[in-house]
Amino acid sequence: xxxxxxxxxxxxxxxxxxxxxxxxxxxxxxxxxxxxxxxxxxxxxxxxxxxxxxxxxxxxxxxxxxxxxxxxxxxxxxxxxxxxxxxxxxxxxxxxxxxxxxxxxxxxxxxxxxxxxxxxxxxxxxxxxxxxxxxxxxxxxxxxx
Numbered sequence: 191x192x193x194x195x196x197x198x199x200x201x202x203x204x205x206x207x208x209x210x211x212x213x214x215x216x217x218x219x220x221x222x223x224x225x226x227x228x229x230x231x232x233x234x235x236x237x238x239x240x241x242x243x244x245x246x247x248x249x250x251x252x253x254x255x256x257x258x259x260x261x262x263x264x265x266x267x268x269x270x271x272x273x274x275x276x277x278x279x280x281x282x283x284x285x286x287x288x289x290x291x292x293x294x295x296x297x298x299x300x301x302x303x304x305x306x307x308x309x310x311x312x313x314x315x316x317x318x319x320x321x322x323x324x325x326x327x328x329x330x331x332x333x334x335x
Contacts, residue, residue, distance in 0.1 A: 210324040214267050216312050221263025227256045255282050269325020276317045283310040
């Protein structure tokens, strides 16, 4: 057994339950943001078109963001294909930090940038950590078909 497999086995056996609760809350938050983006799709497109680089892709990018937040939020909440869902979310958060929040300042009054940084850090954490034992992924590892 190589080192990475031993680290993964140790991580699964020493995984605190509160980390799963944070994963569920992160998934619910991302799903909620997807719903908010659906309700304000025109505003989302307007924010995207403020960047000259992204103007050409505004229609597709807005729909990608909404779909990724909705589907990824559900997958992360249930712990199903968590790492795949996280990989899809990370470019969105990086884009939000680089293109959207740079014009408003790093930590503005509304705290949206700080929240984006927190979500990005949590996504990176769950990319490394995985979904944990209280998840569909964990269930599938314990009960292979």
